[in-house]
Amino acid sequence: MKVRTFLIAAAAFIAPVAMIAPANADGGIFVEVGQPNIAVGGYDTVSYFQGSGEPVKGDTRYTVRYKETEWRFSSQANADAFKENPAAYAPQYGGHCAWAMSRGSLAPGDPQLYKVVDGKLYLNFNRNVQKTWLADIPGFIAKANLAWISVPDGKRFGA
Template sequence: MKLYVLITALLGLTLFTPSYAAADEKPIYTSWRNNIAVGGYDTVSFFVGTPQLGKSEFSAQYKGATWHFQTEANRDLFLANPTAFAPQYGGYCAWAIARGKLAKGSPKHWYVENGRLYLNFNDRIRDRWLADKESFIEMADERWPDILE
């Protein structure tokens, strides 16, 4: 019984630990359950300060992932210039990229700087990112996209 409890506890810990991806990852982070970028959030909505979940009826394909948008107008804005609205580092955690790792980025832990959207794994990591974001951006820019290889 004690072994069962120990194994269950260890498995539970892994569910709440950043999962670092292996090499040869996709250029856009998506969940293993689906191929939807940014957790289904409308990336255009981050730039007006109110991130909103997109709708599947307003979707688009970009870099092998499906992107959802709140409105047809937002989808059209994205398609006109996807690099202006797609999160940096393919939506992987910006802090992890700066540290030479791959981890999922979360649309719930985001930051826009100089017209660029950055995602982080969680609030704690986002706080670390914000403490020295200029240095982290420089380090992450140097590693991206080579870190995917």
């Protein structure tokens, strides 16, 4: 019963955010309100897949323009890797929250609340949402993949 109450409360909290998120998306890639047109809050998406798997902030010296958005990297090598295969490093669902997408909603993903699953990067909205998402990752991914199909092309990335 506690889980159901939490999910209802989380949905009530996320619903207003989900309605705002599309206005903050550019080409389907969620960008922070304070940093227009900067993907994944300025984090180096290649860094999620290297070494410790901890995200590293990108540097303005190593930027790539992709889908009308600026992507920042911590090194030229990471920028080059991204240029070679953006789909391998870009977060799923355009950087929106994976759990919210499983519910058919767009909500911002936090670049520090993430999980790499089967070589793909997934972001979550907050720690409580992530805790819920971690309880059934395969189930939520399956639901999110279906919901992502119905997101209008102008709000999608990597479709």
